[in-house]
Amino acid sequence: MLLKVGATIGILGGGQLARMLALAAAPLGLRCHVYSPEKNSCAFDVVHDYTIGDFEDEDALARFADAVDVVTYEFENVPAKTAAFLSRRKRKPVLPDPKVLALTQDRLVEKDYVASLGIATAPYAAVNSAAELHEAIDKIGLPAVLKTRTLGYDGKGQAKIMKASEADAAWRALRGVPCILEGFVKFEREVSVIAARGADGQVECFEVTENVHRDHILHISTVPAKVSPALGAEAKRVATKIAKAFGYVGVMGVEMFVVRRKGAQHVLVNEIAPRVHNSGHWTIDGATVSQFEQHMRAVAGLPLAKPLRLGKKVEMINLIGDEILDTARWLKQPGTSLHVYGKGKPSPRRKMGHVTRVWPGK
């Protein structure tokens, strides 16, 4: 389906990703309609229209579907049932396909799927009981991280296990829900690839981005990443393989660890985000097309752009919590673009904005 100028893209979720998607849709001549349960969603400020409603409110969802030409989402925890309801007969196409949601909402299913493609991941095992946790530890070794299979992000729903004696406490801390144990990886660095796949099957990857986390939250992303050309090519190959296997339409982020095996760098896939990704925010200011525009192009059935980096180096720094209160220094810094999400009061671990620094030249 090719959307025409004036067509409307519906976005599930009203946070900063929806906001940046809407800002990228406008120059393509596309309108956006945001659906969000939150009354003061920051994406409402920049869209043609919005609907406030729970993800279970079928009346509101039906009205939303009537008002848009296609539906996409800004976050992976949209209930799969909501996406299925919207895409049912006579309603609207949902892109990327809701089946990808179901797959990536469960860490175990996701890892099994990636492994089935012949792509390396950190060692992992399913954990459904305290006994299984001990078996998993025997198999994988320590240290390791116990994670809930669903609904975790930014370090939530995780418990580190350094010694076997901590296992039972970790299991209790996650309240006995189905979990996955992941072995610690001694990585050289963390990188990600933002890949876009168009409705026509064309895949375009942004260049490999190097990420530094602070307290489990992305802190700084930098391009170019300090990786070999071979590693860069391998990382893009992996992301492309996943996007193709999914029959994906839109932008996805693939987080990877860079490890050294027999002297050469290789990647292990850590996590897949079926949406635009924080580590791709640098592309707004630092590339000839942004991940947000690329996603909107894909969802609208338009051709993808070939992304080129602008500048010899680009750096994205997240503004977390109170860091948003000190924007003056960034406003004055040459080559720096400020992105305030307009999310109201800052709380300690909340992503409130980001800045991008571009060093022009080659």
Next chain:
Amino acid sequence: MLLKVGATIGILGGGQLARMLALAAAPLGLRCHVYSPEKNSCAFDVVHDYTIGDFEDEDALARFADAVDVVTYEFENVPAKTAAFLSRRKRKPVLPDPKVLALTQDRLVEKDYVASLGIATAPYAAVNSAAELHEAIDKIGLPAVLKTRTLGYDGKGQAKIMKASEADAAWRALRGVPCILEGFVKFEREVSVIAARGADGQVECFEVTENVHRDHILHISTVPAKVSPALGAEAKRVATKIAKAFGYVGVMGVEMFVVRRKGAQHVLVNEIAPRVHNSGHWTIDGATVSQFEQHMRAVAGLPLAKPLRLGKKVEMINLIGDEILDTARWLKQPGTSLHVYGKGKPSPRRKMGHVTRVWPGK
């Protein structure tokens, strides 16, 4: 006045300039409220709120003033009375100051003002009658252009006079309104400087842009312009002088002719636009800060950014009328950004969008 995150900027006018201003305000954490007489204004798609009303509708204007923290405008033909009404006691600051509107809405007053600053312009003379037109021709020579003093743009309200025998017809064609006769300038090229002045008096100019017109409408803007470094410095000096003399707050465009005198390039000021300007559209994709963001920073009382060009060359091409129907080729071109204004049906001389081409590197 320094606006805080969540503050609202009111924009008079709802066309593409308002739309691009709103898109630039969002990342600064600022909301926009557009006031426009047109029911389907394209800026409505990307703003927090809007008011539909005539510029003479004082009730609607008062409601608009109540809803915003500061008022700016996207075009110079906002009735000076409207701006004055909004800025009256207990209402809201209007930036740039409405007195600049009054000054630039009249070609004669504008030229007299520029000349009073010791800045060169094309030769000109006031024309209030057919007899005065003949006197003006004797003084200035031919060919020349007769222009209405107010309300002309994109070649409207103009009549070329090649021979003295065409004078009376030209006078009649412009219906006897107060006019100005401007002598033809043998220019080497047309350039413009987009200058921003902050509330604190800081001035930042974008680099000199070279412009090619087609049928009196801007066709292509290119940076770098083919001018000497000395000419570049002179052009920025002239724009800065005007911005300072106006006590200007915001972005303005100064159109200039480059002429050669005694072997060296010099500028003659052609026209001043007290607003963001078509020849500055390249800055969205081709500079580390856009003219739109720079305007919003100034109006919000934030510090201006120091603009740096991205890429070794940047080109902006207007999409006029039906050209908007053939966007596919631009979408596929690497380094090219499409900007569709969402203005509905294209008519022959209507600005429907633009594309920016950036050549990365140094």
